[in-house]
Amino acid sequence: MVLLLVDSQAWIITIVGWLIVFAALIVLVIVFNNVPRIMNINFKKKAKTNQTQQLSDSDDKKYLSGDETAAIAMALHLFFEEQHDEESNIITIKRIERRYSPWSSKIYGVRNFPR
Amino acid sequence: MNSKYRKSIIALVAVAILLTFQSVFGWMDAWAMEPASGGDAVGPLGATLHGLQSFWSFTGFANFDIRNLMMIFVGLFFIFLAIKYDYEPLLLVPIGFGVIIGNIPFVDGYKIGIYEQGSVMNYLYFGVTQGIYPPLIFLGIGAMTDFSSLISNPKLMILGAAAQIGIFATFLGASALGFTPQESGAIGIIGGADGPTAIFLSSKLAPHLMGAIAIAAYSYMALVPVIQPPIIRLIIPKKERLIKMKPPRAVSKTEKILFPIIGVLLTLFISPSALPLLGMLFFGNLLKESGVTERLADTSRNALINIITILLGITVGASTQADVFLTWDSLKIFGLGALSFMVATAGGLVFARVMNLFLKGDNKINPMIGAAGVSAVPDSARVVQVEGLKNDPSNHLLMHAMAPNVSGVIGSAVGAGILLSFLM
Incomplete structure (x- = not known):
């Protein structure tokens, strides 16, 4: 049969092909919708044997939003990276009497050509 | 002078040089062939001209086809898009340059082109053809x-x-x-x-x-x-x-x-x-x-x-x-x-x-x-x-x-x- 200048085989490939792509990804959707649930079942079983009460509290906090994760990561980063020696917290500027030093003299930093 | 006119004049001069090359080499070609057709021995000048003619026949100018030029412009356009507008530069720069390489006119049979068995480009192309x-x-x-x-x-x-x-x-x-x-x-x-x-x-x-x-x-x-x-x-x-x-x-x-x-x-x-x-x-x-x-x-x-x-x-x-x-x-x-x-x-x-x-x-x-x-x-x-x-x-x-x-x-x-x- 020819429909819109295309034979029936092409239509079959089109429809069946697209449905298979859908099927493949829908299977993945179903599986990955349930993966966290399956992983939590194990967690629940372990927890039930110990403290059933604590489980219900922690249930709400199982997933953290991206913002919360970022905030916690930032706090930890600051805590670990900012550590340094204990200091007196008194800052003073010492005056140096002899200001001239040949190391900082401008005369050594420029070329001196004879005129 | 306006820069637009200057560019046009430069383009015209380039085309003129190209045409001059073609006509001069065509004339030399005819000249080099003359003694050979007459059956006389080819002199040093004739041999030189024959060599030059042979060289000319291998150049891109002699094998030039307007379609190659069109494709070279397509390659240049890809490179332009990649550099000017940052459109997929990692792809368009190699592809654009490849289009230019692939459209340089050449004489068939010397293992140069990508479709010629045994050419370097053909070996590299193997990875594409075989997936x-x-x-x-x-x-x-x-x-x-x-x-x-x-x-x-x-x-x-x-x-x-x-x-x-x-x-x-x-x-x-x-x-x-x-x-x-x-x-x-x-x-x-x-x-x-x-x-x-x-x-x-x-x-x-x-x-x-x-x-x-x-x-x-x-x-x-x-x-x-x-x-x-x-x-x-x-x-x-x-x-x-x-x-x-x-x-x-x-x-x-x-x-x-x-x-x-x-x-x-x-x-x-x-x-x-x-x-x-x-x-x-x-x-x-x-x-x-x-x-x-x-x-x-x-x-x-x-x-x-x-x-x-x-x-x-x-x-x-x-x-x-x-x-x-x-x-x-x-x-x-x-x-x-x-x-x-x-x-x-x-x-x-x-x-x-x-x-x-x-x-x-x-x-x-x-x-x-x-x-x-x-x-x-x-x-x-x-x-x-x-x-x-x-x-x-x-x-x-x-x-x-x-x-x-x-x-x-x-x-x-x-x-x-x-x-x-x-x-x-």
Whole structure:
């Protein structure tokens, strides 16, 4: 049969092909919708044997939003990276009497050509 | 003098020099031939002229064809787009330069051209014709892709399937235009907006059309920022463009490790023909997520993919030799390619709007992310992000759009596998 200048085989490939792509990804959707649930079942079983009460509290906090994760990561980063020696917290500027030093003299930093 | 006139004069002088060369060498040619035709011994001058004539016959000027010049301009245009507008420069610069290389006129039979058995370019092209490069590119893509946005919101994966309507609509279109089923399948894959997949499938189904298909796929991928926004604005009303999606949940390491393993098992049991592509994609992702093969993941996503991109780009570009490439079929393929990108984008957007009818409250999605289902990682996701910010400067959709984007890669590879199994 020819429909819109295309034979029936092409239509079959089109429809069946697209449905298979859908099927493949829908299977993945179903599986990955349930993966966290399956992983939590194990967690629940372990927890039930110990403290059933604590489980219900922690249930709400199982997933953290991206913002919360970022905030916690930032706090930890600051805590670990900012550590340094204990200091007196008194800052003073010492005056140096002899200001001239040949190391900082401008005369050594420029070329001196004879005129 | 005005600089515009100066440029025109320089161009005219260049053409004049070219024509002078041709006429002078043509005259010398005739002169060199004269004594030989008379049967006399060729003198030193005649021998010199004969040598020069022989040299001339090997030059690009002597074998010049206007079609080569047209293709060289196409190559220059690609390089211009890549450098000036930053459109997929990693692809368009090698391809553009490859187009120039492939269209330098030469004499056949000296193992120079890409289609001549035994030439260096032909050896490099082997990786394209036999479908070796695309799976290696997929390995690198797998090693650099973070699937967590997909894992955190798996329902967005369906958008990647919806956008694959582009593949099948183009398949129908190509069939209607008189291409054989195999050719139609190879042309249809342009709608998958995935260069390596397009090359892989066309190398199996219609090797003679591969140059045109690859160039069409990569050109339209580079033009995603131009093609998609008007379609998004046409299909998605302003109110729906403002929808804010809830932030994706954090994904555990175990889930990230499980994804490539479960993904490869499920998708390949459904479509084993996509094994070279999806097998390598998920393998690359496992290298990344396992956390114990960082060296391999690092090589896959940097050194290896870079080498393959260079080889793939330059050889695909060079395969557009004018006498093979400039045909009516190529023009039809370009037309169908443009159509396929539009249909794929529209398919993803419409399906996203339909999905919203069944979703409530917080779970509603911004339908613009449907456009990212066409694959073309990460350009189409970036287009969605830019469009989202245009409508609401505080609405960042990039992470959400990455989910249909990467599922589009999986979807197009599955689609390629299906076409392969139907049409091989």
